[in-house]
Amino acid sequence: MSGEIPPAQPPPDPPHHELVHPLSLWRWRHNPLYRCTDRLQARIALALLMLVPILGLAATFAVGDAAHRHYRAAAEHQRQSLRLTTAALTHDAPDHPEPGSAEARENRYPATVRFTDPSGRTRTAETDVLPGLNAGSSVHLWVDADGAIAEPPMTAAQIRSRTMGWALVAFLTVAFAGATAYRCATVVLRRRNLAEWDTEWAETAPRWTRSP
Template identity: 30%
Template sequence: MRAISGLWRWRRNPLRRTTDLVESWLALVALLLILVAAPVLGSLVGSLTQDALQQSARDQHQTRHLVVATVVRKLTASAPAPDPEIATGRDVRSRVVADWTGPDGTARRGPVTTGLRSPHPGDHFALWTDGHGLTVPRPLDSTTATTHAVLAGIGTALVAAGLTEGIRRLVLWRLVRRRYARWDQAWDRAGPDWGRTGTGS
């Protein structure tokens, strides 16, 4: 609003300098970019990210399979930290040696992590594998993909707004320096006659 009132105020003011007008136009353009262009850019990036992540989630659901594994024995080594992309704060992770059969019918055995609180031999649990029965992380779900897309859109809008404001401040700094340089030149021209009786009359 100050940009619009500034433009109106400097419209026919006899004291208006070129830098004053440029400063007002700069503020107005920056305001429009922050209020219009940044949200549009954020929405566009969020939409593209949403499409890409949802497609990735669909692809993962087609290529990853949920099989039932059987605990052979518990391992004493501590379980690795859960993947923050797919785990919840309530996940309990235990490391066990388990048997399972892959989607292609291959019998598999190996160390895996499980959500069982206290695993015992013979316990069953779900395990994600690829088409050959090798363990893979749980596929990306639609909600997580949407969350990442929203965050990408918001982040892009904020970066665009910050970049616009940064450029505005840089140009404004240059304008102020130019204004001060002109004042110094004017003062240098008036300085030798300053204080003399009858100067300028």
């Protein structure tokens, strides 16, 4: 009686340390134990190891330059459209629990101020001020053409920080895209290996069964 064909078992994957070690990738070309798909996977990994840093740096400089020009133009527009004016507190600002401390110099408290907008009208609004200021104290604030309180124009340090942030995002995006491409290639090649293994096993297994 002929035995049943045992289910095919996929061969073990190559050791992971060889997949990620750049110097070992070249040995795969002459290793008879590796399949064509294994060699292809090694070449894809090597190509990505070479391309991702280059493309990442190119994207970093390109995006960083574009971001720097954008924020520099935005800061220039803010300086031209905003106006620095002086306002007076309408009541005392809350005091900090530790007057004179480093935290007190950094903290701000909301307070109502009175100022004259660009059209000459007297207005009141709420803005953040240093703690402990008395009513009538003068504070400087930026207002737009409509008289609304606005954030001050971006400083050089803020422009540099935002530019570096976008440059870092660009590099990480390229790195993530490279890792995703390698993962997708690995999945496709593994499915192909399993399909080929099933085909070869279906042809080989009958020769291993014996009749009494």
